[in-house]
Amino acid sequence: MKEMIVHAFQQAHENLTRMLAEFLPHFLLMLVVILIGWLVAYLLKIILRGILRVTNVEKMSEDAGASRLLRRAELPTMTDLLSRAVFWVIWLGFVIVGISFLGIGSLQQQIADLIALLPQIFVAFLILFVGLLAANFFSRAALLAGVNAGFSSPRVLSGTVRIVIIFLALSMALEQVGLGKETMEIAFSIVFGAIMLGLAIAFGLGGRHLAARLLERHFLHEERERDDELSPL
């Protein structure tokens, strides 16, 4: 009995030693990969930050209004944000590759899927970022045009433009990573259709006289009503 117990302990000890002997090199390899990944990611972050500063991305971001959004959200500057994003995406890639060296069977497929998804996640973030810039730019253009044309609710027009563009960018980004593709398509169609229908009804009911005047002016070549008669030049 006693011998059996001792043997069992010896067996367990041998198994543990063997497992540790097998696991430790993989673990060390993982740590080395993660460390190298950190160095590579850090170097690329520094290089990218330099490139972004030279190419005046900060000015473009300020110009498009993105910097103001970031400041409001108490986020870092555009240059910092992009370089940090690249750092984390690259390091995360190395971490995932490092973990795969552990040789845990059930994790292998998940990790492979995650690695395959990384470029798509990056592209999705890029789409979202460009979408936010475009939304800000076009909503501001709509606001200025509305105010200068004397529209009664320029913010509604501007807000609608912003929401439609952000929603479009979001649906494209989610489609890129393959999340809720059909749901997003349907949701976008519903929202876009609702806005267009709303505008059509609003114009049809509220602006039918204006529409009639515009059509008459266009087809009967009536002279355009002047803004005022005072020429600025």
Place this chain on the structure above:
Amino acid sequence: MSEETLLSDDFIRQLVSVGEVDVLVAISSRNNCRTIGNVVRAAEESLLRNFRRQRTVLINIDAGSRDGTQQAVRDASLLGVNGFESLRTLRWITARTEGAAGDSAMVRTMLAAADLLHAKASAIISGAAGTASSAWIDSLLNPVFRDNCDFVAPLYARHRFDGLLTRNLLYPFSRAVFGRPMRELRASELGFSARFASECINRGEWEREAVQSAPETWMAVTAMSDSFTCCQTFLGPKLRASSVAVVDIIREAVAGFFGCLELTEQYWIRGRDPEPLKTIGPDHQLTNEPVRGDRKKLFQLYRTGIAELSDILASILDSDTHAELVRLAALDEGAFRFRNALWVRAVYEFAAAYHRSVINRGHLVQALVPIYRGRVHSFLTVHRSDDFETMEADLEDLCQEFGRQRSFFIERWSTKG
């Protein structure tokens, strides 16, 4: 766009067949069939009456008219000018410019023609100048041809409430910065010498946004900032614009002027002392026929603009200036007055913000529109019953205010964003 691409083969063939000339008159046109006949006759009369012994050429550059303008030019030209016989053949050249380049392409084509023909004196006149006479052309050509002037700007008799952007911004601002009191910075009638045409055509600035949107302003600013002899000459009454697109005009004229400031920064940044500008004839003449100006609407647009564009204005203006504009917007229309000091400060801050590109430049200039409307409202109210002398004295005060705040502007302009 290179000069080879700009000038068509047919146009160059016509220029070559003319050879060198002494005097050139270029008429720009775009759907001006109603007025261009008068301009053509005025130009022909001027050349036949005053430049009979000189080699002369008339050029019509048309920007794709579809209303029979070019036929009107031919018809008017065939009529001839009674009582004048030419000693030399009066040559005619026609060309068309197409596409989006618009005014810039027309002006560049005219300058290129003057340069290639080595014209000693050239004048540009708009086909829309329905009140033009041969005296206009004489007035533009004579200072160049007979007095060796390099650039001649026009002066017009105008309605006292017309040209308010010129009176309130372009003229006093340019006078404070360049030190020369040139009143019409964006004129469609000009005179210039061969030296000036050559300098302009050989500058590599034609693709710049400022030159594209305001080529006449660029020419005037170039003349003032580059040691050319300048003068201004009184022409007569300017035909009032038939339709007014305020936002488009401000977008082009103000953005063009701010852009020109950037191009000539080296000249004015150290501060220029005021210099007199030779003026032929009266330097201003105002008329007083009744016009409709909806002051209530202007005030409403100012008030809405200040409220709705608050975020945008906050990124362009100093907090004090912005707060003052907001305070004014809260007043009753009767108590509303847009003082010179605030207007000058706001305009200078806009120019500096444009230079630093704090937001998209097109958006920035559009954000000035409500503020301009507020200023116009105040101008109409204050000068409702003022005589011309009082209005002129007030303009002088405004010019002095632009001058007083010039160092503030230069400091703001030079501050890195």
